[in-house]
Amino acid sequence: MIHIRPDGQGAVEVEAKVGILKDKHTGQRLQLPVLVETILTPNSIDSRFESNMTLAQHKHFNSILNNLKTFSAQPGHTSAPLEYTHLHLVDTFYQPDSTRDKDKVRVTRDEKSGTVLECMQKVRLGNLDVYSPKRAADWRISVNMEIPVPPPIGTATLTRKKDRMSYAHEEFTIDLTQVTSSTSPTSKSEVLHELELEVARPDYLLSTASKRGDPNVSETERNAFDELIRAFVNNARILVRNAGEGWQ
Known part of the structure; x- marks a missing residue:
């Protein structure tokens, strides 16, 4: 899945998006001769993943x-309550300085104040597509590096306004986002709706990975990475299971 690790310092991003795997030729959802959830070999099928929903x-x-958040705050609930944040963000994208670099620079600002929250370059390391024939949606796991960079110079090539409802629970965040994209102030906007699950603490993820199977640490520490990934996958499956009809 991941072939190279890019140079430079940055944070690892691990996320799962809910969407549909489509045949590139027909534009319809993939129809494969399998009965159960299946991981596709990368680049083995001429397909694309689309995360837009109605x-x-x-x-x-x-x-x-919202119902889960309310339920988790009830007295006597055994696990940590969901934390909720409503964000209004604006992403602007710029061409990289180097012609050898294909990954655009992204500047994220608070929509109301205009404050720059981050300026970074996302380097894609790999994807795994998961086909779910018994569900209304499929899902994709993506691993990226987010590398801080200096503020770019020039004109933005793309602007995305994000109306994001973010739900955090223990080691994960779930983001439900309406994205409005445009290439210029006069161009027609495109509105998308996306759902994604993300590992909240990349440093903790890497720390647990470094201790996986280490005989010099406790059994809990040796197994922490596997438990984290198991919980991540289970949460993604729960989201897919709750997906009804209505994917674009």
Whole structure:
């Protein structure tokens, strides 16, 4: 899945997006001769992953997550409550300085104040597509490096406004986002609705990975990485299981 680790310092991002795997030729959802959830060999099928859902599906997940937040705050609930944040962000994308570098620079600002929250370059390390024939949606795991960079000079090639409802629980965050994209102030905007799950603490993920199977640490530490990934996969499957019809 991951062939190279890029030079430079940055944070590892591990996320799962819910969407649909489509045949590039027909534009329809893949139909494969399998009965159960299946990981596709990268680049083995001429397909694309689309994470856009309808507004109705967006509202459906918003209702589910809000109900979970309310339930988790009830007295006697055994696990940590969900934390909720509503963010309004603006991403602007710029061409990299080097012609050898294909990854664009992204500047993220708070929409209201204009404050720059981060300036970074996302380097894609690899994807795994998971086909779910018994569900209304599929999912994709992506691993990236987010590398801080100096503020770019020039004109942005793309602007994305993100209306994001973020739900955090223990080691994960779930982001439900309406994205409005445009290439210029006069161009027609495109509105997308996306759902993604992300590992909240990349440093902890790498720390547990470094101790995986180490005989010199406790059994809990040796198994922490596997437990974290198991919980990540289970959470992604729960989101997919709750996906009704309504994917674009």
